[in-house]
Amino acid sequence: MKKQLDISSDLSWLSKGNRPAIISGPCSAETEEQVISTATSLAATGKVDVLRAGIWKPRTRPNSFEGVGEEGLKWIKAAGKETGLPVSTEVANAKHTEEALKHGVDILWIGARTTVNPFSVQEIADALNGVDIPVMVKNPLNPDLELWIGALERINQAGIKRLAAIHRGFSSFEKTSYRNVPKWEFPIELKRRFPELPIICDPSHISGNRDLLGMIAQKALDLEMDGLMIESHMSPDSAWSDAKQQVTPATLNRLLSELIVRSKTTENQEFMSRLDELRHQIDEIDEEIFQKLGNRMKIAVEIGKYKRDNQVTILQVSRWDTIIKQRKSLASALGLSEEFTEKLLRIIHKESISQQTKIMNESPLVKS
The missing domain is CATH 1.20.59.10 (Chorismate mutase)
Structure with a gap:
């Protein structure tokens, strides 16, 4: 018997119109000024539905910038109040989840390094039990569809019905033009199994390079993905994390304007x-x-x-x-x-x- 996720059909939390949802903001919240100025510029484009910023950054190696922590939650909420847009951040454990909920973050997402560990996902699910908040789940680091589905199911079983998946590509030992190899067959199969599940593409983490963002974003839309998560920073080259894959709000505006949004059906x-x-x-x-x-x-x-x-x-x-x-x-x-x-x-x-x-x-x- 085909498994189903118990998902709400109301996607107004994700997008305000029929067009693909756009989630954008800096990879990391660095200062209050940086967060609010970026958010204000993004909102001015009229094309962004949700603001994003990393508060806790799970880095591969120690002594890297690992986020500003709880203080940054105040900044992104202030940015949301300034722009009227919902705000989202990544949580990796129960403590992050509790702090994000305490500060009124509107949407949570679970990162690839967390999705790969069912114990961590269950810890977050337990912290969300009885809470009504949208959650997005990124694919795990390794190309394991069942692991991705398992994380979605754990969050869904905690009572979260406003649920989405984020495709951000997969780690590979081999050197390619991508930071994370897209392996499009995985989100395609996920959509086949769960057609009601919104899937957002993260071109920033797939590319690792701002020059590839447009190509990857267009491919995602042509594969009927429901939206894009693209990192934006007022001064990308001086960003404290993932500088090469971020773009200014003005560049993002141009990129989105050049994308072709094709219809899924036609009456012709x-x-x-x-x-x-x-x-x-x-x-x-x-x-x-x-x-x-x-x-x-x-x-x-x-x-x-x-x-x-x-x-x-x-x-x-x-x-x-x-x-x-x-x-x-x-x-x-x-x-x-x-x-x-x-x-x-x-x-x-x-x-x-x-x-x-x-x-x-x-x-x-x-x-x-």
């Missing part, structure tokens, strides 16, 4: 008719693909039997190397990317080995 019947035709073609091709894959695996099973009966190993490295080279050349000629081709071949090869392994573990038929 000609468009819908043609779309249905194309989708039908895809359905037919997919059926052919799976039939071919099924036939391929039947042949792999026969090969497995032949190898077993002749005491030959499953893996033939030279054959696998030939397949990789030949298929990549063919795929390239057909306009398919090398990355996609290699991933697909590895998945098919893994299944082929799995099928042959089953055969290898069986006793050969005794010939009469």
Whole structure:
């Protein structure tokens, strides 16, 4: 049975209109003046729905700036009063949660380093039991969808019905152009399982670089995400944390103006008719693909039997190397990317080995 989250259909806490929600503010609250001046400039754009600022900063290494602490809660509330906008901050434990609630913070979010630990999430959930406040949950550091869902469920079970997920990408040992690799398939699968759950994209933490913000934000909107969380600072280059990924309110205003917000549906019947035709073609091709894959695996099973009966190993490295080279050349000629081709071949090869392994573990038929 498909699991559901008990979520309120009223999303007015997140966005005041039909457009995507915009959450913005400095990575860290540094001074009262910095918080209020940034918030005032953001509010003046008319495009920001929620103000954000980090009060407690869970840093990777000690002796880094770890936030101003409880004093900063007064600053962000003052900024909210000045602008008329709700304010949000990150909490990582029960004490943070209690202090944020005491100061009247409007929306809480749970960061990636906390989501990864069910004990910490449950501690926050217990502190929220009986409290009516919206909560947003970032994906865990590692690409584990069940861990993300588990954190959402824990908060939901505490009685929080105004709930959202934040996609901020995943840590990777490999060096890429991203600070955190987006792995878009994860928020897509989360939306498939829980279509009622709002998903916000955090381009700032995915990019780690302000030059990539627009591209990532547009991609998120094209994947039907419900909003964006983008860090903004009056003087980004002098920010006390994550300087490279923050933008001024003026730059944010331009970035948002350049984004294309496409409709999820249309009443254009000609468009819908043609779309249905194309989708039908895809359905037919997919059926052919799976039939071919099924036939391929039947042949792999026969090969497995032949190898077993002749005491030959499953893996033939030279054959696998030939397949990789030949298929990549063919795929390239057909306009398919090398990355996609290699991933697909590895998945098919893994299944082929799995099928042959089953055969290898069986006793050969005794010939009469």
